[in-house]
Every structure is written in C-alpha cells, then in structure tokens.
Amino acid sequence: MAQLIDGKALSAQVLQQVAADVALLKADYDILPTLAVVLVGEDPASQVYVRNKMKRASEVGIGSREHLLDAGTTQDELAQLIATLNSDPLVHGILVQLPLPAQLDEDSVIASIHPDKDVDGFHPLNVGALAAGRDTLVPCTPQGCMIMLNQVHSNLSGKNAVVVGRSNIVGKPMAALLLQANCTVTIAHSRTQNIESLCRQADIVIAAAGRMALVDATWIKPGATVIDVGINAIEIDGKRKLVGDVAFEAVSQVAGAISPVPGGVGPMTIACLLLNTTRAVTRQLACPLEQGVGAMNTTARSDRYVRS
Structure with a gap:
C-alpha cells in the first residue's frame, strides 16, 4: 500500500x-x-474558494x-480597480478569482496585475522568469506539488517525471519546476x-x-510517486463527492506514494497562495526575512517543509 502524502498536515506546516x-x-x-x-x-464554486482563502489568510494574520x-x-x-490596487502601497498581493464572466478578457486582466503583486504567478513576466529558472512568484498549485514531492524524496535530481496535462495553470509551470x-x-x-507506456517509465x-x-x-511503475491534481465532482447516492484524475484505490496498491483527493493538493494550493503573499512583501519593500520564506528561492523553499 502506498504512502499517503497528507496535504492537510503538510499545508498546516507551511501555514x-x-x-x-x-x-x-x-x-x-x-x-x-x-x-x-x-x-x-x-x-x-468561486464563492467557496474565496471564502476559504479569506479564512486561511485571517488565521495566519494576513490582512484581506x-x-x-x-x-x-x-x-x-475591472481594469480601473486593478490599477487602484496596483498603486496602493498597503496591498501586497492581488488575486482575481477565475474563471471570469464571458465578456471579460482573462489574459488582459492577468497582464494588468503588477508582477510583484501577482500572487497567482500567472503574469507573463513571472511565467517567463520561471521558464528561465529565475526567482519569481510561482503558480500556487505546482508550488504545492513540489513541496509534496520533497516530502517523499530527499533529492529529485535525475528522476524521470511525467506531467499529464499542459495547462498554463498547472502543467507547464509544473514541468518548469521539475x-x-x-x-x-x-x-x-x-x-x-x-x-500509458510513458507513465510506466516514470x-x-x-x-x-x-x-x-x-x-x-x-499506468504506474511499482514504487512511483503519484500526485493527483484533478478535482472532479460526482454524485453517489445523492451526495456530492470529489474525486481526482487518478483511480486512487487501484493506483495506491502499486505506487510508492500518492496524494489523495480531497485532502491532497487542494490545501497546499491555498497555503502556497499565502506563502506567495509574504514573498510579495519582500519583493516590493526590500525587507528580507533571513530566516523566513521570503529569503528562499522556489526549490529551497520547498525543501524547508520536509523531514522535521
């Protein structure tokens, strides 16, 4: 039976x-x-996500x-509001909850957020910096996945990794971090x-x-580590249930470690959003936290939350 990578417990460490x-x-x-x-x-769904983010922010002392x-x-x-938030020195992070209504251009909205306040890590300049291997604000879900991987592996160097999915939000930045x-x-x-054969080699x-x-x-090589980013809502006996992109019960019999849905990547995403908010402060105001998350690059920051 695979080791369970507990996103709830790990996110609590990050928070x-x-x-x-x-x-x-x-x-x-x-x-x-x-x-x-x-x-x-x-x-x-967006209302629920926003409530959860606000609640977690309050719990760690971040203003919202x-x-x-x-x-x-x-x-x-919307552009006028974002411009106001960009120029407000008391606002350090800006998150526009997606998806937006059809009449709004999401790409333009994302590009209008100041890169140093882009806590989602979606601004083109931050995307480019990540691709170039520079220190930047990193998309929250891939960042959380890296922390989870470092919980299992003391060294990822030389590992063969397959990312199933090529979205700008998860797949591409995940590949860059790996x-x-x-x-x-x-x-x-x-x-x-x-x-399937590609995954079996991973x-x-x-x-x-x-x-x-x-x-x-x-699809899974015996002993492989599997991170399930998928969130799919289904109904069983009249009750709503969340399941992932991985057939959890079957895969957990083969994999060496696996993240569950729910309770895996989801909590880590919100934790990394708040992690990015503190990092945004250090980028904007030149107040490094020598012992804190703001002083660390992406890989080192992930390493911090393993093997206490």
Missing part, C-alpha cells in the same frame, strides 16, 4: 511558518501583509480585502501517443488532465 513570517514582518518592519481578492459575479463585483462588470471597470529540480521531464496531453507522475480516474494502476 505555521507563514504565520511566523507575518509576525516577523509586523514586529520588525511594521508591515501587515495584505491580500486583495477580486470576485466578479456569483459563481458558487474582498472586492465583490457584479457579473456585468466591464473590462474598463526541470529546476534536475528531473527529466515529459509533458503528456490529449494528443500524446502511448501515454518515477513521478503528476496527473493534471481534468479527467476523472484517467490514470489507473496499469
């Missing part, structure tokens, strides 16, 4: 350190790290500002031929395709 860094910023620099979250419309906009908000109206850790990386997607499989139970036990 504990974030809380310590927030306290240090307040005590040493009189700075309250503050996150502004913009929600356009009334999508139920919630901007709830009507579903009919125009591009210019390359930084000196893995040999393959990105597989819907047009990939012989995807020491690490990251499943981020958005297809329920796509990855089954026949």
Whole structure:
C-alpha cells in the first residue's frame, strides 16, 4: 500500500511558518501583509474558494480585502480597480478569482496585475522568469506539488517525471519546476501517443488532465510517486463527492506514494497562495526575512517543509 502524502498536515506546516513570517514582518518592519481578492459575479464554486482563502489568510494574520463585483462588470471597470490596487502601497498581493464572466478578457486582466503583486504567478513576466529558472512568484498549485514531492524524496535530481496535462495553470509551470529540480521531464496531453507506456517509465507522475480516474494502476511503475491534481465532482447516492484524475484505490496498491483527493493538493494550493503573499512583501519593500520564506528561492523553499 502506498504512502499517503497528507496535504492537510503538510499545508498546516507551511501555514505555521507563514504565520511566523507575518509576525516577523509586523514586529520588525511594521508591515501587515495584505491580500486583495477580486470576485466578479456569483459563481458558487468561486464563492467557496474565496471564502476559504479569506479564512486561511485571517488565521495566519494576513490582512484581506474582498472586492465583490457584479457579473456585468466591464473590462474598463475591472481594469480601473486593478490599477487602484496596483498603486496602493498597503496591498501586497492581488488575486482575481477565475474563471471570469464571458465578456471579460482573462489574459488582459492577468497582464494588468503588477508582477510583484501577482500572487497567482500567472503574469507573463513571472511565467517567463520561471521558464528561465529565475526567482519569481510561482503558480500556487505546482508550488504545492513540489513541496509534496520533497516530502517523499530527499533529492529529485535525475528522476524521470511525467506531467499529464499542459495547462498554463498547472502543467507547464509544473514541468518548469521539475526541470529546476534536475528531473527529466515529459509533458503528456490529449494528443500524446502511448501515454500509458510513458507513465510506466516514470518515477513521478503528476496527473493534471481534468479527467476523472484517467490514470489507473496499469499506468504506474511499482514504487512511483503519484500526485493527483484533478478535482472532479460526482454524485453517489445523492451526495456530492470529489474525486481526482487518478483511480486512487487501484493506483495506491502499486505506487510508492500518492496524494489523495480531497485532502491532497487542494490545501497546499491555498497555503502556497499565502506563502506567495509574504514573498510579495519582500519583493516590493526590500525587507528580507533571513530566516523566513521570503529569503528562499522556489526549490529551497520547498525543501524547508520536509523531514522535521
């Protein structure tokens, strides 16, 4: 039976350190790290995500500002709000909850956020910096996956990794982070031929395709580490249940380590959002935390939360 990579427990470790860094910023620099979250419309899932982020921010002492906009908000109206937040020195992180209503151009909205306040890590300049191997704000879900991998592997160098999925939010930045850790990386997607055989050669499989139970036990090399990024809602006996892109029960009999859904990558994503908020403060205000997360690059920061 595979080792369970407990995202809830690991995220609690990350949040504990974030809380310590927030306290240090307040005590040493009189700075309250503050996150502004913009929600356009009334999508139920987005409302839940925003509530969870605000709750976790409050728990670690991060200030929050919630901007709830009507579903009919125009591009210019949203741009004006983001410009105001960009210029506000008391706001250190800006998150625009996706997806946006159809009339809004998501790419333009993301590009309008100042790169140093882009706690999602989606701005083109941050994407380019990540691809170039430079220190930058990194997308939260891949960052969380790296921390989880470092919980299992003391050294990722030389590992063969397959990322199933090529999205800008997970697949591509995940591959970039694995390359930084000196893995040999393959990105597989819907047009990939012989995807099962590619996965069977991998020491690490990251499943981020958005297809329920796509990855089954026949895809996995015995002892491999499997990180399940998928979140798919199904109904069983009239009850809503979340399942991943991995056939968990079957794969856990083959893999060496596996993350569950729920309770795996999800909690890590929110923890890394708040991690990015403290890092954003250090980028903007030149107040390094010598013993804190703000002073660490992506790989070193991940290593911090392993093997206490």
